[in-house]
Structure formats: structure tokens, C-alpha cells
Amino acid sequence: MRKVAVVGSGSSNFTKEEITVETLLLESTKQVFDTTRNLSQNLVDGVIVSTNDNSKYLSAILSELTGIKPKIAHTVEHLCSSGSNAVISAYSYIASGLADVILVSGADKINNPGQVLEWDKTRGEFNHPIFWGSMLTKSHKRKFDTSDEELAIVSAKNHKQAIDNPNAYSHKPYTISEIMNSKSVTDDLRILDCSYPCSGSTSVLLASENVASKFSDQPVWISGIGQKTNSASFAKNELTQLTTSAIASRDAYKMAKTSATHIDVAEIHDAFTVCELMAVKDLGFSENISGADYVRNLFHTENRKINPRGGLIGAGHPLGATGIAQIMEITLQLQNKAKKRQVDGANKGLIHNMSAAATSSTVLILES
Template sequence: MKSYIAGVGMTRFEKPETRNWQYWDMAKEAGTAALADAGVTYEDVEQVPVGYCFQPSTAGQRAAYELGSTGVPIYNVNNNCATGSSALMLARQLVEGGASDCVLALGFEKMKRGALGGGADAGSDFQTSPVARHYGVMAARHGFEMTPPTAQIFGDAAREHRERYGTTETQLAAVAAKNHRHSVNNPYAQFQDAYTVDEILAATTIHAPLTKLQCSPTSDGAAAAVVVSERFVQERDLGGRAVEIVAQSMTTDTEESFASGSCVDVVGQPMSREAARQVYEASGLGIDDVDVIELHDCFSINELLTYEALGMCEPGASGKLAESGATTYGGRWVVNPSGGLISKGHPLGATGIAQLAELTWQLRGEADARQVPGARVGLAHNIGLGGAAVVTMVRRP
């Protein structure tokens, strides 16, 4: 059974404490927009998976009640930075499994200023953190420094990539320069400023070789998607706007993530590679069929690692790929036309759904100044430490 994204909506992603709003205000804004975009009402919605990391239990109900109190099942989803795509995956499974014809996937986050710690609810004791094993791999090889731990583990992955393949700081900065440049045309982006490679390299170092402008910020925001069945599309005559979810896969850590003792593996490259393989096999499509990609650039190095995991280049060639212009307008793919996490922002529960919002607009031809010409097939990649990787292939029917 097929599933489709019939409508999407999101708030602008904001620096925490910029706006005087609560998480339910964000959810209402994004959810209302998605329902209107699909041409449905909340009364049409049969189930609601809601993703978030930093709000209390049953915050999903508090948020969804702003759209209506109809008594439908509401599920609270938390999968670290892959939370949004996990909620979307649950929506797709409910539709494709025949349980429902119309499901609303909702994601939001209201965060605190400052660097993200070791994961949702990790606290200060990394021995009891759900990512303690991951940070243990990092500490065994690189030690544990007084820098933000997520920046450290990804920064150490960048150091290993440099040692193994000769990846340069300029190549890492090229990723960030591209994504900041793309965000200039995105009214939903937290930042809309372009920076040169030299400016990115000169920014404050967070954990070498990563500078501030290569790191995703903490953000407030929400995103929503209405996922419907083929029958619903036909009955509501939505065929001209609905985007098909061709295939989707979630993978979690295997022993490969830990066996090498490498931060490249422990931050999720093996998970991403396997999720992509499963999606290509299920869809009958490959990376060469894809036109536009939204991927999880929480740090510039993760975009390079993901190029390799998705099969866009051979291992070690991602730095050269970023420098070549192949991943921006006029190149082979346009990667993160939204500005990505680095510039659009990263409210954890909303990120994965916001990626699909961008791809939906791109495949409909509704992305305005950031439109990828002729885009017909899109791919989203969302990852969270702990760990989970979700890859989604979508296309315009």
C-alpha cells in the first residue's frame, strides 16, 4: 500500500528565547499550515505521532490539542536528533499498514540557549547517558576535553577523516559556506547570512577543526506533515499535489558502529549507509536518480560522511566532492537547499519533518528562489546519536 505527503507546514526556526511562544504555539502554527496545505481539517486526522526531545511526557497531547480535541490516538516519540523523521516513519507505517487513511506527523522543540549536551536528558553524568558507550569510544581514542561533547565527537571524526584521507579544513568550510549561502533564500531559516570559506575558517573554534559556523545551532521551531493513503488521495482529488513516499528505512547501531574504535563509525556512518542501501533496494531507485537532498549536517563533517554513506562518492572523496560544486545549484545534486541544520537551524523534534517539508515544496515546484530546476526525486537523511538513522525517498508522481 502506498503513502503520500499531502500537506506540510513549519514555523520559522528561531534562536531560543527570541519569540515569546510555547511549544504548543509552535505546534499549532505548523500543524494548522500542514492541514491547510493538504486541504483537510483536524477532524479528518485519525492518528497523531508527535516528536520532541526536551519537553515533558505527553507534551504531544498538549500540543495537538491546540488543533482539536477529537480523542484520536496521540503518540509521543523521542529518538534524539532523528525524532522528527521517526514520527514521520510511524505515520507512514500506520498508513501503509492500513490502520489509517490520514495521519498527522508533528514535531517541535523549545530549547535553551547554548551548546547541546550529550543528548536529550543526558544530564551531567555521562556514565548513565544513553550515549555513554558512544562517548566511551571517543574518549578511548581522543580523550575527553572541556568542549561541548557533541562538537567533540564530530570534531574528532573530522580529525580521523583528515588523518585517513587528507580532508582539509577548507573542504569542511566549503560545506558550511554552501549551506549558509542556500539559506539566504529560505524565509524559514534561523540564519540567512552568506559567509565565505575564509570567514567560516576565521570564526570561533568550537572543537578543532570545527568552527562555530560549521555547527548547527540550538533552535526553537515546529514542523508538520499530513501523510495519507492512496485511497485518500483519490477520494480527495489530491493527486496534483501529493508527494509519494517511495521507500523509507530506519537503522540503529550494530557492532560495526563500535568495533573499529573510530568516531567516524560511532557518529553513524554505518547506520546511514545501511539505511540508504535498504531504501535503494526497496524503491528500485539509486542515488543517481535523486535530484535534491536534505541531509543531517549537524556539523560540516557529517555532511561529508553522509555523501559517502549515500554513495555519492567513494570513501574519502567527499571533501573533493564538496569543493567541486557538485552538491549545489548547477551541480549533480543540490544538497540542503534549505540551508540545512547548520543555517536553517536544528530544533531536534522538528528537523526530520522539516526536511520533508522542504523536499515536498521542491518536488511541487513551490520553493521559490531556492527551487531546484526540474526536481522529481528527493532524498532525506536524518540521524541521531544513540542511535538511529532514517533515510526517506520521495518523488513527484
């Protein structure tokens, strides 16, 4: 099996503006071509689009708009983790020898239909993500005695870190008090505990070890992959642990021959503040202390190890682009190109991308 690297990336701004998904895809793809050396349309073997939009044939449309005539072209939809799943699809094509270079482009607009899984009737009228976010939060409070202040620290940290992300939806810092006193959306969630649906697009270029050096002096290698799906319906989900995330991370660590202690920087799926507290525990970052204490320490020491671009809460959450944006950030970190967001000495990074209250999770390990 051949090694696969990320050799190029590009992103639009994440915004509340209503922008067509085709326009978004084209914007981030254009950045890939503008910033990747020696890249031309005839070298791209595949175009894979990640989106929850109802538009059809988007990979072929993007190919035509950009002048690419690929062998491989299709769309991946998997709710919030569509992006990471699309990248793994591209990885598989390249690792198997079916392609050498694949463009993966993810996008969604602010009112995309991927926020609600209509098939899942177990949710009844409580089908919006804020309700599963509220249930996870209430369960975490009951089991771990989690306070509103501990949840607010997650939001304060990620909004502060998003200030240095030029593509982020939010560039406004919030105090812990402001977050705790922001508008209540349920008994257990305030508006600033939540990530923002928005319009945005991110693209990455993947290449085989045979050609990676043609496009980059600093290829970033995908060394570990883990995936797990337990169900689609929320009623079968565990409320105090991200079970699929824990399983996916174990598989990714095993494939990469590494462990959480060797991860220098991580992008974690903080759809709600409680998700970050759960994830740092279930991914193995805070084995000896609570997730809340771990994040509190990061906040007070201004350590950007977790969600340096601001996470979903600070940067925004255009579903089809999110996993790819996480991969772009870790790539920049490992190339020492993240500017003010840079984590010193980052050589190994992790991406955690999940769907629908972690009924499905994907974890990737990247290395410089």
C-alpha cells in the same frame, strides 16, 4: 500494503527565541490546516508528535489545542532523528490500514535536553555533541587528508542556500575565510562548522492512496524507507564512516527500486561540516570522487542538489523538527514549489536524518 503520500506541510520560523513547545507545535499545525484543501479536524485519524522536550502527553495536548479527536496519539523521541522516525510511524499506521490520515508535528525549543545523552558514560565529561563532531573531523582529516578549507566550503554553501529559506535560523552569508577564522570550539571545530540548536516546529500531513487526492493535486509518495541502529554509546561507533547511514540508504534504495544516481535532490544531516562530506560518500552520491570534491563542485557551480534549504548548519537544528523539515523541503521540491530554492526537474528526493554521531540513521526516498 497501501501507498502513503505527503499531502500537506507547515513550518514555524527557526529562531533563538525561547518559545514553549506547545506554541511551536500549534504554529506549524495551523499552517497545515490553513494550506491544505478539504482538511478538517474530523478527518485526522492520528496525531504523532516528535520532540526531545520533557513535556508530557504532547500529542493529546496538540489534539485538544487544534480540536482533533484522533484514534491514534503518541509521542516519538529518538534524539536528532525523532522527526523521521515519527513520520515512519505514521507511514506504518497508514500502510497497514489502521489509519487514512495522520498529522505528524515535530518541535523543540532552543535549550532542549536532547543534545546530551546522559546514559552514555563512555563519553565521560565530553558529552556534548561538539566532542563527537570533533572526533569525526579529526579522524576524517587523518584518513582523507581533509583540509579546513574543504570543511568550510560545506558551511559556506549551506549558509548561502539558507538565505532563500524564509524559515531559516541564519540568513547571513559567510566567506570561506570568515568560516575558517571563526571562533574555535575544539582543536578541529570552529563555531561555523556547527549546526545551531534553536526553537522551531514543522508539521506534515500523511494520507493513504485512497484519500490523498482529496487534499492535494500533487501528492508526494514515500517510496523507500531504511533504518539502522548500531548502538547508543559513542564508544562503539566507527569514526571514518557513517555505517548506519550506508546500511539505511541501501535498504531505502532497494525498497524504492532506485539508486543514488537517480536522486535529484537530497536533504542531508549536516550536524557538523564533516557530516556532509561523509554522508555524500556513504549515501552513494560521490562514488568516483571524494566527498570534499563533490561538495566543492556543488558550491562552485551553485548546484543546490544537496541541502537546498540550507541544511542544519544554515537553517538551524530544532531536534524534533529537523527530520520533518527535511521531508517538507523535499516535498516542496518535488511539487516544484520551492521558489528560489527550486532544483530544476526534481522528481525523486532523499532524506537523511541521523542521531548521535550516526549511531542510528534513517533514510527515506520520496517521489512525485
